[in-house]
Amino acid sequence: MGFVKAGNNFGKRHQFIDYKIYKSFVYHTIFMEFLRENAEYFERKAIEALKEKPRFVLLFAEQAIQLYIKYILAKELDDYPKTHKLRVLFEELSKISKEAKDFYENYADYIDLLEEAYINYKIPRKRIQ
Template identity: 40%
Template sequence: MIQGWLNVKNLVSLKQERVSNGQRGNNTKVSNIEFLKKRASEFWERANEDFEKGRYNLAALDVEQSVQLWIKYLIYLKSFDFPKTHYLDRLFNELAEVYETKEILEFYKEHSLEFRGLEDAYITSRYFPKEFNKDEIQKIIEFAKKIFKFLEDKLNEKFI
């Protein structure tokens, strides 16, 4: 259950009412959605640039940010808000709840070690002196692609 920031069932009902009444919401909501989508795309593009230039620590940070913002974008599409957290487990829980599908949580559980690695790469690249190598970042990028593909298949929303 989403705690503190919104009541999903009420917001989903509100969205359904607006759609059935022909209302599209206000420009702020549209711009928030587009901002999240655009920023996710920009981080993904920069991750690939950083990888190509051998800036592996920055690539790690950028990949995680891209995944995080894409998930927030998908949540926002259904709920008109998104959780103000950086934890992927919480974001996947919210995503599964908003879209009312257990398959999202099952995907997260099946890949929990990889998700933890992605989160750790983000934190480590920002706050610790560890240096990532090309192979580590290649694996992180491939995992992010797997996440985007899974979400596209399940939610019919293509990343980039």
């Protein structure tokens, strides 16, 4: 089993931690930041798209919400569903936040519209001939 020294312990007894746990923690921390930074990026893009490319507003807003929810779930539960469905993500988030459940119930139609915009962008429909 691999171990790494934790911290800078001059004159103190060295504290060692399991390398696999350390690697998992570092990966998890970096990945959570990746989710948060990408959520913020898509939020900015949605705001910019209001002025420049309105057709992308729903797509960018959906991506921002999806990534923010995944970030919160990763932070609070150490995991999240591997899905793009906002409904499923809100169901998981509702387990730790009553506000999320209320929000989803109040805005379910709009959230479904965001999800549909994402699907239509990612999987374009074939032209009917």
